[in-house]
Amino acid sequence: xxxxxxxxxKVFRITKNNNDYQIYLDYKDNANLSLISCPxxxxxxxxxxxxxxxxxxxxxxxxxxxxxxxxxxINRIECVSCGCSHAILPPVIVPHSPFSFHFVISLxxxxxxxxxxxxKDLCLNYDISISTLYRIYHRFIDDRKLMLGMxxxxxxxxxxxxxxxxxTDFFHAVNVLLQTFxxxxxxxxxxxxxxxxxxxxxxxxx
Numbered sequence: 753x754x755x756x757x758x759x760x761x762k763v764f765r766i767t768k769n770n771n772d773y774q775i776y777l778d779y780k781d782n783a784n785l786s787l788i789s790c791p792x793x794x795x796x797x798x799x800x801x802x803x804x805x806x807x808x809x810x811x812x813x814x815x816x817x818x819x820x821x822x823x824x825x826i827n828r829i830e831c832v833s834c835g836c837s838h839a840i841l842p843p844v845i846v847p848h849s850p851f852s853f854h855f856v857i858s859l860x861x862x863x864x865x866x867x868x869x870x871x872k873d874l875c876l877n878y879d880i881s882i883s884t885l886y887r888i889y890h891r892f893i894d895d896r897k898l899m900l901g902m903x904x905x906x907x908x909x910x911x912x913x914x915x916x917x918x919x920t921d922f923f924h925a926v927n928v929l930l931q932t933f934x935x936x937x938x939x940x941x942x943x944x945x946x947x948x949x950x951x952x953x954x955x956x957x958x
Contacts, residue, residue: 754791772853785799
């Protein structure tokens with residue numbers, strides 16, 4: 753996959769920073785393929801792509817305290833140099849998950865701060881199962897350790913990181929954090945089916 757960040761897009765103006773569907777559209781419309789290097793190991797060719805079709809997927813957002821579900825199209829490109837194809841994903845899309853970035857951050861914040869009387873009430877509001885909530889929560893716990901470092905994470909309140917990630921300046925401060933995480937570990941923050949998280953857990957268990 754190829755993750756789009758500000759460095760891979762033209763300059764564009766955002767009207768609603770907490771609307772993940774609008775952010776997805778803005779990134780899709782402004783992606784600059786000439787700046788994108790092929791992430792396949794040993795290739796690294798830049799801007800040498802052909803269109804390679806697309807696929808549809810669901811994007812579930814949490815905008816203005818409401819759950820909204822969209823059917824979106826993900827474009828794929830093929831590197832002419834190595835022949836590998838890649839999906840182009842804006843940063844508000846969490847790989848292998850239908851839930852958008854701000855959906856997950858808002859859900860975690862409400863869970864950790866006990867906004868709702870019970871976990872059941874929280875899950876009803878977000879229209880998810882309790883098991884899904886805890887899968888997302890444990891994913892956040894592991895990725896928080898990677899983002900902050902083990903020692904700092906142990907001494908930092910979880911709401912501090914969530915405050916940072918939920919701020920309105922998504923296209924600068926938050927975007928830089930997500931881009932740094934992706935460059936450091938080769939996976940996306942909160943990504944499902946994440947092998948690096950499984951490896952980290954095995955290392956800690958031994």
